[in-house]
Amino acid sequence: MSIVILASLLGIGLILLLAEVLFIPGTTVVGILGLVISLAGVIYAFSIYSAETAWWITGIAAILNLAAVIYGFRSGVWDKFSLKSAIKGGTFDGRTLGLEAGMKGKAISDIKPIGKASFEDSIYEVKSESGFIPVESEITIIKVENNKIIVK
Template identity: 65%
Template sequence: MTILVLSTLLIIGLILILAEVIFVPGTTFVGIFGLVISLAGVAFAFANFESGTAWFITGVAFLLNFAGIVYGFTSGVWNKFALKNTLKGGTFDGRTGGLYLGMEGKAISDLKPVGKASFGDNIYEVKSEGGFITVGSKVEIIKIDNNIILVK
């Protein structure tokens, strides 16, 4: 019966320490609880077995817990929690390349004051300087600033 209690304490402690490292990193409560249960198992070993056997059980428990922690950190589980992608963007991303001041185009939707206009073969979202411009009207670029195309 004492071996069953001892092994249960040590196994539950090891499982909780592994759960802390692998499944719920950062909470520390589960890991501390696992460490306390492992230490209770070691104390139980010293209370119920002779000194040499208790030290052997302590060494095995320490090695298993240490191996579990090392495995948790080297298994690649942390890669699942790490952000690997970065957002690449900015205020100017080249959308207005090929446009220039004074370039003429045609409104392909009503500009109220924002709408769409075509310049060459491309369609751009534009903003009118003076308010409403009807579809089909000629427009002229008067300002290009941070991907905002201002027309009149």
């Protein structure tokens, strides 16, 4: 009966440690619980077996737990959780190229203080310097900075 209890404690501890490394990384609760249960199995081994046998059981349990952690890190599970792409945009991505101060356009929505305007058959988001500008009004670009188009 004691061998069943010992095997159960060590087995459950190993399974929980593997679950932590392979299936639910980052929580650490399951991993710590697995280590505690494995440690309880080792303590149980020292209480019922001779010291030499208990040290053998401790060594085997430590090797299995370490092998489980190493396998978890080398199995590629972490690749599923890592970001593979990168953001390529920046503060200036060229969408306002060709626009310059003094260009005339037309408000295609109410600009209060942000709205849509058309310049040379292209639609842009603009910001009003002077507050509300009604739809269909003629507008003029005052300045273009960091993808922001300021109009009046």
